[in-house]
Amino acid sequence: MKPSATSVPVFKLYGETTVWPTPDLLHCESIPARSQLHGWEIKPHWHSDLVQVLYVQAGQAVLEVEGLTSRVNGPVLQVVPALSVHAFRFSEDIQGHVLSLAQPLAEQLAASLDSAVLTTPGRYSPGPESAYLDTLFAAISQEYSQQQPGRDPMLQSLITLLLVWLSRRNLALAVPDIKLRERGRAHLQDFTRALELRFREHLPIEHYATALGISAAHLNALCRRLCGQSALQMINQRLLLEAKRNLVYTSMTVHQVSDSLGFSEPAYFSRFFKRGTGQSPKQFRIQS
Secondary structure (H helix, E strand, C coil): CCCCCCCCCCCCCCCCCCCCCCCCCEEEEEHHHHHHHHCCEEEEECCCCEEEEEEEEECEEEEEECCEEEEEECCEEEEECCCCCEEEEECCCCEEEEEEEEHHHHHHHHHHHCCCCCCCCEEECCHHHHHHHHHHHHHHHHHHHCCCCCHHHHHHHHHHHHHHHHHHHHHHCHHHHHHHHHHHHHHHHHHHHHHHHHHHHCCCHHHHHHHHCCCHHHHHHHHHHHHCCCHHHHHHHHHHHHHHHHHHHCCCCHHHHHHHCCCCCHHHHHHHHHHHHCCCHHHHHHHC
């Protein structure tokens, strides 16, 4: 569990101005211990060499990882891989633990179990197994805070138990998750088809989401996950594409282009176009 004397890794936790606070390749603390120092809010950030496992035992939390946001009321377990942008907000009665694993340790454990569960963001509801996780995290926290003989192998054994649990849960969810991804792609295809037909109408995101039978937040999450853009960005990009085509391939005036794309005023269209391209419509036409 300890780094070698010849190669000491440098890691930081959220809000820390110093490097890794212990000689271990892991860090365990309660959720309140750090979050209350920051007004119960951990703002968006990422770790280059840390994998974190957040266990919300009780209380309310807003968990955002890679653009996907969920409001949860424990118990729930969240995996945050290295390089994943994440942010959390907690109620003041929050209970739970944060386990941070240095990347070398995470890779070593994953290789020993042939598991990639720590490399992909995952949110797991323990259901009837919450008592088991309560006991497991309590054991990890207790062992971490004490300097007993055999501490390192005991900690590694306990974390291995946790990783086995995560791997099994991930396998159990694999088939439903595949179906969910397929459904998500179907929703995205339906959205892009509807957008192609109606982008000139400047319809709100809620209109498209309602037609698909999902929430606006779900539609946004699908667009971000599968296309790397929000639903609004996709709408705006489609409008910009059509505007560029009209400016390059037709003799329509800027006023006519604006009107054809459903803008109420040419000045509003020009501001929209410049915000999206860095050029006014006239400058774009001249340089194209």
